[in-house]
Structure formats: structure tokens, C-alpha cells
Amino acid sequence: MAFPSIEKDRRGPGPRPNLTNYRATCRAFSYDAVRRELGRSPGGGFNIGYLALDRQLARGLGGHLALRWLGRDGSVRDFSYAGLAAEANRFANLLRRLGVEPGQRVFALAHRTPALYAAALGTLKAGAVFCPLFSQFGPEPVRTHMEIGDASVLLTSATLYRRKVADWRHELPSLRQVLLIDAAEDAPEGTLALTPALAAQSDSFEAVESAPEDMALLHFTSGTTGRPKGVVHVHDAATHHYATGRFALDLHEGDVYWCTADPGWVTGTSYGILAPLLHGVTMIVDEAEFDAERWYAILQDQKVSVWYTAPTAIRMLMRAGAELAAGYDLGALRFAASVGEPLNPEAVVWGREALGRPFHDNWWQTETGGIMIANYAALPVKPGSMGLPLPGVRAGIVERAPDGGVVEIVEPDRVGELALRPGWPSMMRGYLHEEARYRKAFAGGWYLSGDLARRDAEGYYWFVGRADDMIKTSGHLIGPFEVESVLMEHPAVAEAGVIGVPDPVAGELVKAFVALKPGALEPGHEAGEAAEALARALLGHARKRLGPAVAPREIVFRKSLPKTRSGKILRRLLKARELGQEPGDLSTLESDES
Ligand code: ATP
Ligand code: MG
Numbered sequence: 001m002a003f004p005s006i007e008k009d010r011r012g013p014g015p016r017p018n019l020t021n022y023r024a025t026c027r028a029f030s031y032d033a034v035r036r037e038l039g040r041s042p043g044g045g046f047n048i049g050y051l052a053l054d055r056q057l058a059r060g061l062g063g064h065l066a067l068r069w070l071g072r073d074g075s076v077r078d079f080s081y082a083g084l085a086a087e088a089n090r091f092a093n094l095l096r097r098l099g100v101e102p103g104q105r106v107f108a109l110a111h112r113t114p115a116l117y118a119a120a121l122g123t124l125k126a127g128a129v130f131c132p133l134f135s136q137f138g139p140e141p142v143r144t145h146m147e148i149g150d151a152s153v154l155l156t157s158a159t160l161y162r163r164k165v166a167d168w169r170h171e172l173p174s175l176r177q178v179l180l181i182d183a184a185e186d187a188p189e190g191t192l193a194l195t196p197a198l199a200a201q202s203d204s205f206e207a208v209e210s211a212p213e214d215m216a217l218l219h220f221t222s223g224t225t226g227r228p229k230g231v232v233h234v235h236d237a238a239t240h241h242y243a244t245g246r247f248a249l250d251l252h253e254g255d256v257y258w259c260t261a262d263p264g265w266v267t268g269t270s271y272g273i274l275a276p277l278l279h280g281v282t283m284i285v286d287e288a289e290f291d292a293e294r295w296y297a298i299l300q301d302q303k304v305s306v307w308y309t310a311p312t313a314i315r316m317l318m319r320a321g322a323e324l325a326a327g328y329d330l331g332a333l334r335f336a337a338s339v340g341e342p343l344n345p346e347a348v349v350w351g352r353e354a355l356g357r358p359f360h361d362n363w364w365q366t367e368t369g370g371i372m373i374a375n376y377a378a379l380p381v382k383p384g385s386m387g388l389p390l391p392g393v394r395a396g397i398v399e400r401a402p403d404g405g406v407v408e409i410v411e412p413d414r415v416g417e418l419a420l421r422p423g424w425p426s427m428m429r430g431y432l433h434e435e436a437r438y439r440k441a442f443a444g445g446w447y448l449s450g451d452l453a454r455r456d457a458e459g460y461y462w463f464v465g466r467a468d469d470m471i472k473t474s475g476h477l478i479g480p481f482e483v484e485s486v487l488m489e490h491p492a493v494a495e496a497g498v499i500g501v502p503d504p505v506a507g508e509l510v511k512a513f514v515a516l517k518p519g520a521l522e523p524g525h526e527a528g529e530a531a532e533a534l535a536r537a538l539l540g541h542a543r544k545r546l547g548p549a550v551a552p553r554e555i556v557f558r559k560s561l562p563k564t565r566s567g568k569i570l571r572r573l574l575k576a577r578e579l580g581q582e583p584g585d586l587s588t589l590e591s592d593e594s
Contacts, residue, residue, distance in 0.1 A: 003345040003383035006358045014305075014334045017378035019247045022388060029391035031425055034243045035212075035236075038278070045209025048216055048238040049092075049125030052277035053085040054207060065282045069114050070298065072288045077114055081280070084118060089205035090198040091122025095153065097201070098177050102127030102208050103215060104152040105174075109133045109142055109160055112262060112287050115181045115194060119155050120263065120273055124216055124235075127208030128152075131218040134264030134565050134588075139164040141228070141587035143172070148230045148432055149218050150174045158183045161191065212236035212425075218432060219266040221366040222566040223588035225450070225468050230432035231366045237270070237426035238278060240370040244390055245275035248362055248374040249306055250335045258284040258298065259308040265566045266366045267339060270426070271308055275370075281306075292320035296328040303332035310340040312567035314347045314359060319494045319517050322354035330355050335377050337362055341568050342463045342481040344488040345383035361386050363418075363463065365449060367441070369426030373461050384485060385460040386453070394421040397455050398446055406444030415464050415477065418453040419446035452479060469571045471500030473508045476549050480571060483552060486545045487512060490538055492520035497561045498552065499575045512552040513574055514538065515560050531557060564588045 019025050041050045056062070062082035069077040079087065095106065106123040108130070110116040116132075123130040131149050133142055142164050146154065151174055156165065158180045169175065169190060183193040210216070217233040245251045249271070257276045261268035276283040284302050288294060290313055299307065317325070336357045338347075343361040351359040362374035363386040373395060375387035389395040397409045397416040409416045427447070431438045441448055452464040464470075465479030472478075480498035487496040495515040500508030521530055535555045542551035562570045565588050576583040 003349055005380040005382050006348070006352060007380050008378055015252045017376070018250050018252070019376050019391070020378045022376065022379060025247070026391045029243075031239050031243070031392055034239050038239065038242060041207055041209060043206075043209045045207060046212040046235050046238075047125060047127065047207040047210040048235050048274060049088065049121050049123075050207035051238050051242075052274055053081060053088060053121060053125070056081045056277070056280050057085060059280065061280045064280065066277060067114065067117060068282060068284050068302065070284065070286045070288070070302075079114065081277075084121065084277075086203035087114070087118035087198075088121035088125055089203050090201040091119050092126040092205040092207075093201035094179075094197055095123065095126045095128055098153065100126065100128050100152055100176075102210070103129060105129045105131050105149045105218060106153045106155065107131045107133060107146055107149065107151045108263070109135055109137070109154060109156040109164065110181060111135050111157065112285055113181060114285075116155070116263060117273060117285065120269065121277075122205075125205060125207040127210050127214065129215050129218055130269070132263045132269055133220070134262055135160060136565055136590075137164070137264075137587070139167065143168055144587070145220055145228070145230070146172060146175065153177050153179065155179045155181065155194070157181050158187070161188070210235045212239075213429075215429070217269065217369075219269065219366050222265065222564045222568055223585060224564055224568045224570060225466060225572065227585040228588060229366075229434060229437065231266075231369075231428045232430045232432055233369045233426060234429055237369045238274060240392075240424050240426035241270050241275040242278045243392060244371040244374075245271070245279045247376065247390055248371040249275065249308060249337060250377040251276065251279040251281055251306060253280065255279075255281040255305045255334075256284065256303055256332070257281050257306045257308070258286075258302070258304045260286070260290075260295075260313060261308070261310065261340075261566075266369065267308070267310075270370055290316060292317055292324055296325060296330070299330050299333060300328040305332050305334045307333060307336045309336070309338055310567050311338055311343045311347060312341065312563065314338060314343070314351070315488075315495055317354075318347060318350050322350070325354040330357075333357050336360065337374070339364065339371070340566060342485070343384075344485040346485065346488045348381060348383035358383070363387075363451075363461070367428045367447075367449075368420065368424070369428060370424075372420060372424075382456075382460050385456075385462050387461065388459055389461075393424055395419070395455075395461065396421070396446065397453060398444070398448070406446055406448070412457040413454050415452055415454045415479075417467065418449045418451045418461065420449065421445065422447050469499070471498070471508050471510055473500065473503075473510060474506045474549060478510060478550050483510060483512065483542065483546065483550065486542050487514060487538060487552075487555075489545070490541050492516050492534060493538070495561050495569070497569045497571055497574050499571050499578065501575075501578055509554070510550065510552040511578065512538075512542075512555045513558050513561055514555055515558055521557075526557065563590050565590045
């Protein structure tokens with residue numbers, strides 16, 4: 001292995017990590033104990049909105065800062081737990097006044113404004129289902145997602161409404177009301193201005209006495225492998241959000257926590273709203289998009305102690321250079337974690353060198369609703385590994401048996417499909433309106449993730465690739481992540497995406513698309529001799545590290561790589577373009593420069 005494990009200094013500053021003895025914690029763990037700790041509302045209900053807000057007021061946290069919102073223009077708005085609860089209650093009362101019943105769907109297509117967060121919590125308290133959409137979706141995915149989800153109410157802004165919804169709004173019979181966050185009294189016909197409507201509502205609301213199995217959230221997957229699926233989650237998901245906030249994110253009382261994900265993706269809701277509030281910590285929300293200097297300033301000025309972000313952002317910070325980070329005091333940062341894509345070992349180590357903390361990779365999916373496998377605060381980090389399963393989670397590596405069944409691979413280091421034994425509370429309860437597809441995800445008592453991985457002798461899981469992205473060349477099965485990670489080691493490389501292209505002899509050949517760091521090639525030399533020499537150097541580096549069978553045969557440079565709006569490299573699009581094929585559903589594609 002190129003990168004040794006990163007051992008932790010247990011006597012370092014800060015509180016004692018929540019998980020120190022992994023095995024003992026796993027043995028002692030039970031979700032029922034977590035449920036008992038969370039408790040229920042006085043009427044016996046189990047409602048995420050109640051647990052995130054009212055429970056904290058009952059614990060005396062009413063005056064504690066729940067949400068600090070940082071506006072794009074430099075403005076700041078603070079909400080205590082009591083203040084956020086009051087806003088959520090107004091929203092819940094408004095839903096009730098509009099006739100929204102428990103179980104009905106409230107969609108949000110909104111920028112990261114305080115109203116979005118209050119609406120999410122108010123929706124949950126009202127027993128309705130919160131369905132966040134990413135505000136940068138085009139009109140078509142907005143419409144199809146709202147059709148799939150039978151939207152009753154849409155929360156959005158006047159501009160987003162005009163651009164993305166107004167044209168077809170009356171063709172969606174289930175859609176009863178559109179609430180416009182920023183409209184004044186002049187809201188267009190068929191819409192309601194949110195601010196005056198909320199002002200007329202009471203700021204107290206008793207949470208609906210939901211049952212743990214009642215539907216609470218509808219999330220759409222990222223669409224990396226095809227058309228996004230609508231994933232159903234229930235109120236009991238809070239049990240897992242709470243447990244993982246403790247063990248995987250190491251949340252402690254008094255923490256200032258920043259999750260950079262947008263609530264339009266599952267991370268931005270499970271861990272950008274729910275887990276921090278369930279723990280009573282302060283969460284930071286930044287309205288603006290990624291900007292390296294702004295992000296370092298937030299980490300410094302807000303004294304962020306726990307930070308949850310994604311590999312794409314980390315790679316952009318690496319691209320901006322460690323010198324930039326050195327200009328900020330990041331001393332408050334105790335724990336940094338990453339999810340969403342494979343985190344290259346290079347990035348883990350860079351975190352420790354440039355920010356003073358290694359990134360802790362963790363793995364999960366929209367379907368799992370919460371973190372399943374993680375690197376922990378007190379345990380050594382193996383750079384490039386996703387870590388160990390969470391207490392309460394039973395993971396395995398499996399393969400299909402000839403009889404169509406599924407068998408677990410027990411010997412270490414063999415690649416197979418990453419699978420989980422169902423039973424954790426945030427597991428999806430269905431793909432909405434896609435029962436057959438849902439059933440296909442299970443076999444032999446396992447939930448099959450569609451990702452390939454291996455487990456080492458110490459039980460750490462290593463991501464190999466999505467089953468769809470695997471490359472078969474001359475009898476070898478190659479995961480793109482391994483090749484991309486090695487390319488990332490080269491100082492000129494900012495990002496890499498690797499695919500297989502058909503070859504009559506080898507079956508497939510490995511081809512790499514690489515985005516370079518600024519300055520790697522002199523301006524004007526992106527093509528020509530200097531570029532060819534750099535490509536040769538990269539090929540040489542890859543061959544030395546991976547051997548000729550696994551190293552790419554060809555490397556081409558791109559300004560950037562195509563990604564989903566949640567930041568995942570779209571290898572299927574690189575491949576379709578390479579082969580001149582139809583790319584399939586691109587509703588979640590972020591514009592790219594290819
Ligand atoms: P779709 O299912 O629509 O194709 P998607 O799988 O990208 O999209 P998400 O649920 O947002 O949608 O992403 C989950 C996937 O992201 C995982 O199955 C895995 O492939 C990838 N992923 C998440 N975390 C990690 C990680 N730490 N390392 C490697 N891959 C990860
Ligand atoms: Mg998926």
C-alpha cells in the first residue's frame with residue numbers, strides 16, 4: 001500500500017471520541033436502546049420533527065444556537081432551537097390550513113435559505129412527507145420528480161417558479177398549492193406568498209403523533225447510473241441518523257457542525273438538517289456555492305469543529321493548493337468526514353497535511369438513508385478505505401452463486417458486491433412506484449448495493465467501483481477507482497475519470513480522462529508536445545504503480561469531467577461519448593466543458 005494507516009493521537013485536544021472500543025460498542029449496540037434514548041412525544045408519537053426540535057426544547061436547549069445561516073452577500077441570520085421551532089411550527093400550521101394531510105408530499109425546490117430548513121422541519125412535524133429537489137434541476141426533472149412523488153405542495157422561489165414550474169403547473173392535478181418564499185402580496189395566480197401567509201399562523205404546533213413506520217422523506221438518487229429513483233424513508237430513520245451522528249460524525253454537545261451538501265440530496269437532509277439537530281449542536285448553512293477562500297474563512301471564523309463534505313470539494317481545495325489553507329486558522333476543526341464518491345488516499349493524507357485533520361471517508365447511499373461504513377475519530381484511518389461498518393450494521397461481500405442465490409465471500413481481499421443485512425431503521429422502504437426494481441435489490445437475505453468492494457483481513461472495506469463501471473481487460477477485472485487514485489498521486493492531476501473502451505483482443509482497454517491542476521501546462525500548451533510529454537509521464541507513473549495490465553493505455557486531457565449535480569463523475573457519459581452512443585438520462589448532469 002502506498003499510504004500507511006494514520007494512527008490517532010488519543011491524547012489530543014477536544015472531547016473523548018464517542019466510539020473508542022469498536023468491537024465492544026458493536027456488541028453492546030441495539031437500535032431499541034437508541035429509540036429509548038430518543039424517546040417519544042408526550043402523546044406517544046415518533047416524529048422526526050418533534051425529536052429534532054421539541055425534544056431539544058424539553059431538554060432545555062431552547063436558547064442554544066441551532067442554525068447559523070450565512071448569506072451569499074455576507075449577511076448572517078441566527079436561529080436558536082426555540083426560534084427554529086417557532087418557524088417550523090408556523091409552516092406546519094400553514095400546511096394544516098391548506099388542508100395538507102399526514103402522508104401527503106411537500107416538495108421543496110429552493111436555494112439554501114432559512115425558509116427551506118424551517119419548511120423541512122414543519123413538514124415533518126405536520127406528518128407530511130418532505131421531498132427536497134435540487135434547485136439547479138431543469139424544468140423536466142422537476143416535473144417528473146413531482147409527478148412520481150404526487151406533490152401536494154411545492155415550496156419554491158418566484159424566479160424558480162417562473163423558470164421551471166409555471167408552464168406545466170396546471171397539468172399536475174395533485175399539486176394543490178405553490179408557496180413562494182420571496183414573493184410579496186403580488187404572488188402570481190395559483191401561488192401564495194409565504195412570508196405573509198406564515199405571519200398569520202401561530203408559532204406553536206403539537207407534532208403529529210407519527211408511527212415509526214410512517215413515511216417521512218422522499219429522496220431522489222443522484223442519477224449516476226441512469227434515471228433517478230424515488231426512495232422512500234420513514235420516521236424511524238431518525239434512530240439511525242442519531243446513532244451515526246454519534247459514532248460516525250463524533251458529534252458532541254457544543255459542536256459547531258458544517259455539512260456542505262445541499263438538502264436536495266440525501267446527505268444534505270439526513271446530515272445537513274436532521275442528525276445535527278437530533279444531537280442539539282449548532283449547524284452552519286452557507287447559501288453560496290463552493291469557493292475555496294470562502295470555505296476556509298467559514299471554517300476559521302465560525303470555528304467549525306465537525307465538517308462533513310465530499311470528494312469533489314476536497315479535490316477542488318487541493319487544486320487551489322495547500323498554501324491557501326495555510327493562511328487560515330483551522331484550529332477549531334476536530335473531525336473531517338467525506339462521502340459521495342471514492343475518496344482517493346492522496347486526499348485523505350492531504351487533509352492531514354493541509355488542514356491538520358485527515359478526511360474520514362464513509363460510504364452510504366440514498367437507499368440506505370444514513371452512513372453504513374465509516375472511518376472513526378478514534379480508530380486508525382486507512383487512506384483509500386471506506387472504513388468499518390457502523391454498530392448495528394452488518395455488511396458483507398457477496399457473489400452470485402450458479403443457482404442464482406447469493407453467497408458471502410468470507411476470505412479477505414476478494415472483490416464482490418457490497419451487501420447489507422436489512423434491518424437498520426433508515427433503510428429505504430421502497431422505490432416509489434417501482435416495486436419490481438425494489439424487489440430486485442434483495443436476494444438471499446441481503447440488500448445488494450450495486451457497488452463492488454473488498455474487505456481486508458482487519459474488516460476494513462475498500463471501494464472498487466460501481467458494478468456498471470467495472471472494466472474487463474485481458475481476463476482482469478479493474479475498478480476505475482484504483483486507476484483514478486494512482487493518477488491522482490501525480491502532482492499535475494486534479495481529477496481523473498477512467499472507463500473501458502472495447503478492444504477486439506483484450507475485450508476492453510483502460511482509458512483515462514484527466515483534468516489538470518492550474519499551471520500544470522503553460523497556457524496555450526494544452527495540446528502539442530508539452531501535453532504529449534505530460535501524458536507520457538502520467539502513463540509511465542501509472543504503469544510503474546499499477547503494472548501494464550491495469551494502467552491506462554490512453555490518457556486524454558479535459559478541462560473538467562462531466563459530473564452529476566451532486567458531484568459524482570459520470571463515467572457512463574464519458575463512455576457514451578467515446579463510443580458515440582446515446583448517453584441515457586442526463587437530468588442530473590451538471591454542465592461540463594467537453
Ligand atoms: P443512481 O443510483 O441514481 O445511479 P447514485 O448511486 O450516485 O445514483 P447516491 O445514492 O447519491 O446516488 O449515491 C450512492 C453511491 O455513491 C454509492 O452507491 C457509491 O457508488 C457512491 N459512494 C458513496 N459514498 C462513497 C464512498 N465513500 N466511496 C465510494 N463510493 C461512494
Ligand atoms: Mg445508486
